[in-house]
Amino acid sequence: MNNPRKETIEEQKLSLESKKLVIETMKLELTKNGFYIDIFSKIALPLALTGLAWATYLANTRAVEDRMNFDINVKQTELRQKEDELFLRKSDAEHNKESLKAAFIQNNFSLITTATPEARLKTEALAKATFSAGDLTDILMKLEQVRESASRAISGSPATSPLLQADYKATGLQSVRANNYTQALQYFETATTLLPSDAEAWNFKAYAQMRTGNLEAALKSIETSIWLRPTDKKLQNFVMLNATKILCSLNRITDAQDYLRKSIAAFPELSIIAQQDLELRKLCNFSF
Numbered sequence: 001m002n003n004p005r006k007e008t009i010e011e012q013k014l015s016l017e018s019k020k021l022v023i024e025t026m027k028l029e030l031t032k033n034g035f036y037i038d039i040f041s042k043i044a045l046p047l048a049l050t051g052l053a054w055a056t057y058l059a060n061t062r063a064v065e066d067r068m069n070f071d072i073n074v075k076q077t078e079l080r081q082k083e084d085e086l087f088l089r090k091s092d093a094e095h096n097k098e099s100l101k102a103a104f105i106q107n108n109f110s111l112i113t114t115a116t117p118e119a120r121l122k123t124e125a126l127a128k129a130t131f132s133a134g135d136l137t138d139i140l141m142k143l144e145q146v147r148e149s150a151s152r153a154i155s156g157s158p159a160t161s162p163l164l165q166a167d168y169k170a171t172g173l174q175s176v177r178a179n180n181y182t183q184a185l186q187y188f189e190t191a192t193t194l195l196p197s198d199a200e201a202w203n204f205k206a207y208a209q210m211r212t213g214n215l216e217a218a219l220k221s222i223e224t225s226i227w228l229r230p231t232d233k234k235l236q237n238f239v240m241l242n243a244t245k246i247l248c249s250l251n252r253i254t255d256a257q258d259y260l261r262k263s264i265a266a267f268p269e270l271s272i273i274a275q276q277d278l279e280l281r282k283l284c285n286f287s288f
Contacts, residue, residue, distance in 0.1 A: 075266040082262045086255055087223040087243065095227065098196040101139050104130055105146060105193055112143055113150040142193045149190035168194070169201050172208070181211040192221075199228035203239050210246050218246045237270050241280055248284040257286050264288065 104127070105112060112123050127139050149168060172187030188205035195201065206221035222243045230236055240263040247256035264271045274280055274288060 072266065075262070079262045079266040082259055083226050086247070086259060087219070087226050095196075095224070097135060098224075101131075101135070101142060102194060102196045104139065105142065109146075109194075112146055115147075115151070145186070145189045146193060149186055169198075169204060172204055176204070176208065181208050184208045185212055185214075192224075196224075197228060199225045199230035199239070200232075200235055202228065203230075203235065203242055206246065207242050210242070210249055215246065215250050219250065222246055233267075233269075236267065237273055240267070240270060241274060241277060244274075245280055245283050248280075253284065253286065256284055257288065260284075260288050 108123060108126060111119050111126075123143060124140065127143065128136060131139050168187045168191040172184045172191065175181070175184035175187060185205065185208035188201060188208050191198065191201040192205050202221050202225035206218045206225060209215070209218035209221055222239065225239050226243065230239060240260070244256045244260045244263070247253075247259060260274065264274065271288070
């Protein structure tokens with residue numbers, strides 16, 4: 001015969017075991033959750049914070065770069081305004097006239113450099129038929145410059161092609177290195193006549209004119225180089241330095257100082273180059 005009391009006790013034991021199992025299950029879940037929280041706090045959270053910090057750094061860096069680029073653009077705009085004020089007096093129409101004269105010389109280069117009286121007369125007749133009286137004196141002078149340069153051909157024989165423009169520049173630089181600025185100027189004159197869109201040739205010509213004492217002419221030549229807006233960084237630096245030197249040679253010290261300071265503000269790398277330029281320091285004698 002079953003004992004009711006004993007059955008009740010067994011049921012209570014089973015109930016307690018069941019509750020104990022539920023409690024153990026809950027403890028296990030809590031342990032697992034604690035483990036995940038611990039992992040998150042030790043690994044995931046620092047990673048998240050690191051990612052947030054990196055994103056903030058990148059955003060700040062981009063903001064700083066954007067600000068620096070904006071400031072540089074402002075400084076370059078100010079420099080262009082100063083160049084307009086100091087140098088760019090020649091109109092686009094005048095520059096276009098120079099291009100037409102260059103095209104005439106290139107198209108008739110062989111005839112111009114042919115050393116016969118007949119060729120000279122024919123060239124002058126073509127020039128008179130092509131250009132107005134106001135431009136005729138200048139184009140005839142340019143033709144003579146080309147003839148003289150061609151007669152001193154780089155290789156020892158007369159030049160025969162307008163493609164020698166680069167050779168005229170190179171030979172002019174050789175003359176500069178030999179301190180023969182008068183001869184250098186003759187080569188640079190021809191180089192700019194053959195290709196008036198060459199900012200480098202105009203820069204070289206301006207320097208040779210400055211060294212030979214043709215300061216007003218040097219100012220006009222460097223003006224043309226600036227107007228052509230060279231994109232090569234090295235050439236940009238040379239143009240700005242030569243423009244400053246020319247202004248100083250003209251005793252326009254305040255203008256030169258202001259221009260150089262604006263140039264350095266727009267192109268900060270120019271500062272070191274300017275400080276190392278002994279000729280600049282001698283001609284200008286001011287701090288920057």
